[in-house]
Amino acid sequence: MVRGNSGTGFWASATGFAKTIGAGLSFPHDNASVSCRLLPNAVVVKAVSRLRTRPHNSARRQTHTTIMQPYDLFFPHRLWCRGNLFMRSGFSGVFLCCVLFLLAGAACAQDVFPLDFTVIRLGEGPRTALVVGGIQGDEPGGFSAATLLTTHYRIESGSVWVVPNLNFPSIIKRTRGLHGDMNRKFARLDAKDPEFTTVRRIQELIDHPQVALVLNLHDGSGYYRHKYEDKLRNPARWGQSVIIDQSDLPGVFMGALEAEARNAAAQANESLIHTGHRLHVHNTKTADGDQEMEKSLSFYAVRQGKAAFGLEASKEFSVELRAYYHLLMVESFLRQAGMHFSRSFALTPEGVRGALQDNLAVSFADNRVFLPLEDARPAINYLPLPKSGPAQAVPTKPIMAVLPCATSDNGQFCVYYGNRMLTLIRPEWREVDNSLSAVPVRVDGKDKLVPFGQVVYVGESLQVQSMDGYRVNAIGFDNGMPDEAGVELRLKDFMQRFSVDKQGKMFRVEVYRNQLFSGMFLIYFDNAKKNNPNRPRMARNAGALPDRPGPESSLGF
Numbered sequence: 001m002v003r004g005n006s007g008t009g010f011w012a013s014a015t016g017f018a019k020t021i022g023a024g025l026s027f028p029h030d031n032a033s034v035s036c037r038l039l040p041n042a043v044v045v046k047a048v049s050r051l052r053t054r055p056h057n058s059a060r061r062q063t064h065t066t067i068m069q070p071y072d073l074f075f076p077h078r079l080w081c082r083g084n085l086f087m088r089s090g091f092s093g094v095f096l097c098c099v100l101f102l103l104a105g106a107a108c109a110q111d112v113f114p115l116d117f118t119v120i121r122l123g124e125g126p127r128t129a130l131v132v133g134g135i136q137g138d139e140p141g142g143f144s145a146a147t148l149l150t151t152h153y154r155i156e157s158g159s160v161w162v163v164p165n166l167n168f169p170s171i172i173k174r175t176r177g178l179h180g181d182m183n184r185k186f187a188r189l190d191a192k193d194p195e196f197t198t199v200r201r202i203q204e205l206i207d208h209p210q211v212a213l214v215l216n217l218h219d220g221s222g223y224y225r226h227k228y229e230d231k232l233r234n235p236a237r238w239g240q241s242v243i244i245d246q247s248d249l250p251g252v253f254m255g256a257l258e259a260e261a262r263n264a265a266a267q268a269n270e271s272l273i274h275t276g277h278r279l280h281v282h283n284t285k286t287a288d289g290d291q292e293m294e295k296s297l298s299f300y301a302v303r304q305g306k307a308a309f310g311l312e313a314s315k316e317f318s319v320e321l322r323a324y325y326h327l328l329m330v331e332s333f334l335r336q337a338g339m340h341f342s343r344s345f346a347l348t349p350e351g352v353r354g355a356l357q358d359n360l361a362v363s364f365a366d367n368r369v370f371l372p373l374e375d376a377r378p379a380i381n382y383l384p385l386p387k388s389g390p391a392q393a394v395p396t397k398p399i400m401a402v403l404p405c406a407t408s409d410n411g412q413f414c415v416y417y418g419n420r421m422l423t424l425i426r427p428e429w430r431e432v433d434n435s436l437s438a439v440p441v442r443v444d445g446k447d448k449l450v451p452f453g454q455v456v457y458v459g460e461s462l463q464v465q466s467m468d469g470y471r472v473n474a475i476g477f478d479n480g481m482p483d484e485a486g487v488e489l490r491l492k493d494f495m496q497r498f499s500v501d502k503q504g505k506m507f508r509v510e511v512y513r514n515q516l517f518s519g520m521f522l523i524y525f526d527n528a529k530k531n532n533p534n535r536p537r538m539a540r541n542a543g544a545l546p547d548r549p550g551p552e553s554s555l556g557f
């Protein structure tokens with residue numbers, strides 16, 4: 001099980017994804033897009049989506065997952081694939097270049113790793129609000145707020161579709177746009193544009209008859225003001241505003257755009273952290289000849305007869321403060337659309353910060369390997385990953401991705417969270433043994449069964465019970481014996497530099513059957529938590545805001 005926030009959800013594989021890429025080259029059958037390239041000495045990567053079903057409200061959540069698999073095939077170069085599945089979304093499958101490449105044997109190298117956006121559907125209802133984040137990769141307030149909607153909100157009535165990572169490659173690369181400004185590609189676009197497929201797919205979503213409201217989340221410079229006040233506060237700035245293309249869109253739901261925008265801004269303005277942060281409505285009057293805005297996503301939506309708003313938080317703020325203002329605006333719009341929702345954190349900048357930092361983790365191989373990453377060391381070495389079966393990387397947030405590190409062709413993987421790299425993984429590829437899913441241990445004198453993937457909180461010591469045919473390797477613990485089953489593992493006996501976390505408290509315990517890898521769990525040495533054995537996560541660092549909020553906060557986005 002990959003642990004989510006609620007504890008009530010469960011993961012269910014809901015894909016028709018093929019198991020292999022190389023031989024036979026089978027691909028996911030429906031609603032998928034996959035794109036590939038050939039690279040020397042690389043590792044095949046493909047992605048699948050999984051549905052996480054939440055029984056209590058039957059909302060469908062989708063997370064982005066990666067399958068990583070080493071390939072030693074007959075190709076002089078190996079093939080890279082990356083894709084995304086859209087479950088029940090009605091998209092038609094698009095396969096980019098893989099098949100052609102293999103057949104032609106040609107290279108289709110792009111400098112940029114293709115990485116498709118994710119759609120997460122929350123709630124049920126005939127009328128849907130579409131929330132888009134990350135159309136520009138360097139606007140973390142917007143894509144962080146959108147991500148929080150998917151991880152920490154429950155839509156109780158109405159339907160919200162969230163695309164938190166529209167321009168995912170640019171998010172990973174921390175740039176506005178790897179191929180120019182995506183938000184200027186919605187009027188006309190050359191089919192050869194590298195973002196053609198992405199733009200078409202988000203346009204299809206906007207066009208969907210169920211979508212009635214479109215919110216596009218941006219971070220803008222300075223503070224928008226109707227009249228010039230100073231360099232940072234004037235009509236040429238975009239920060240802290242609700243953007244509309246025109247006052248009214250007659251005959252459509254929430255078509256009184258200006259009135260709705262004023263209402264949302266007024267609601268949000270009741271929770272300003274500082275009076276100088278006041279939100280204003282900015283009518284670009286696009287149809288009167290604003291040739292730039294005519295090319296934008298929101299004007300595209302307006303032309304499709306959808307109420308659309310651009311929400312801009314100020315780039316002068318830290319990421320958490322930007323996301324805070326975004327969520328204030330989004331919540332106002334959802335309420336105005338008649339929707340009901342709940343959220344699992346306090347809507348304050350500190351609460352936003354905590355929610356953004358909690359539950360950062362990635363799991364592989366059906367959770368035989370689970371890595372908490374809130375406090376991860378810069379590199380995780382010799383992590384056992386499946387050699388022959390696909391090693392699925394399942395991150396806990398949709399703006400997380402596990403990708404081959406750009407600077408390396410040694411098969412190292414970088415784990416990204418938005419604009420930030422969390423850690424680097426150096427895998428040790430192993431054949432997997434599926435005969436075991438949990439191991440018997442004695443924790444501080446109590447016997448229990450620990451499933452692979454779990455973090456076990458330990459006060460004094462943990463001992464893995466001997467199992468016939470299996471061998472235990474506690475990483476960083478060495479008593480000179482090949483098998484560490486039956487041995488009391490204590491913090492003082494571990495070499496700190498082998499810990500998963502920077503604090504030196506969390507260690508890997510790996511189980512093997514001969515040369516086969518059976519699974520791994522984690523020991524977290526902390527006396528204060530030893531009586532809290534089911535606590536799935538580490539404590540989060542929810543400190544105060546940085547004194548000097550900058551364009552990029554201490555979250556590192």
Ligand SMILES: [Zn+2]
Pocket residue numbers: 136139217218219220
């Ligand atoms: Zn923007």
